[in-house]
Amino acid sequence: MRPSAFTTPTPRPASAARLRLLLAAALLASCVPGTVHDLEVTSLGRVRLEGADAEQLRLTVELEIYNPRGVAARIRDLDCQLALAGDFIAAGRLEGESELPARGSRMIALPLSVPYDKVTEEDFEAVLREQIPYRVSGTATLLEPIERDEIRLELQGLVPAPERIEADLSGRGTALFLSEPVVRTDLGGLLTGRAVVDVELENPFRFAIPIEVFDYRVELRGQTIGRGAVARGAVLEPGRNRLQLPIRGDPVRALTGIASGVLDDGRLDVAVSGRVVIRRGERRLLINLDYALTE
DSSP: OOOOSOOOOOOOOOOHHHHHHHHHHHHHHHHOOSEEOOOEEEEEEEEEEEEEOSSEEEEEEEEEEEEOSSSOEEEEEEEEEEESSSSEEEEEEEEEEEEEOTTEEEEEEEEEEEEGGGOOHHHHHHTTSSEEEEEEEEEEEEEESSOEEEEEEEEEEEEEOOSEEEEEEESGGGGGTBOOOEEOSOHHHHHHTEEEEEEEEEEOSSSOEEOSEEEEEEEETTEEEEEEEEOTTOEEOSEEEEEEEEEEEOHHHHHHHHHHHHHHTSOOEEEEEEEEEEEETTEEEEEEEEEEEEO
């Protein structure tokens, strides 16, 4: 029997390149949903005060983000809200591009605005737990592994708390929380080491904050003229709290600082710095205060 002139060609196996393309497309389709749930906040770094006004704090919070996926991601312009123990208490925007390595971590510095009236006592106490609860909701533009105008991020979990969290409040913006100190002692008191400083500390929240310790030092023309501490038991009530701070003075340094100011330009440059420690069990919140002024 003669073979037909029209034969059906035998199917050829797909090329390796085509298979790789199909697998890659399937992988991307499964790894890049419209809403991302599985990114994790794995550690908390330093907290810096960038500014403050009568209504809110502006902070930069260092967070380590872990990407459990086998594909790296690159995002741009993250807008998000943050909640701790209850409702959302902060909003942030991280501008520019950020890359999250595959099955790896990246530390980001997230700017946040925190209105005082949204923070509850439960939120504040959550910061001092061994495991800090968090919930993040936001959007970003996805650039890699595929480009997408917007993806949603809905994350929640527990982040291990460090034994101490430090927040830095320095510069003139500190004036909202720490008033201009007034020395209630004459020259003889400074020289004999029996000085007292009146100062006001502002608690902008709606609840009282117990203090483990408030230690401080006073500098005059670069010379530390005295140190002191307010021991356990002090409580900062909402609003202004007036404190009288005794100073264990250094007479020689005080005299040197005063003489330097009078002889140079007639001004006495005073700098006050301190540290407020709030403790719960082994967890501590350290608030570093640095207020400089010129008399």
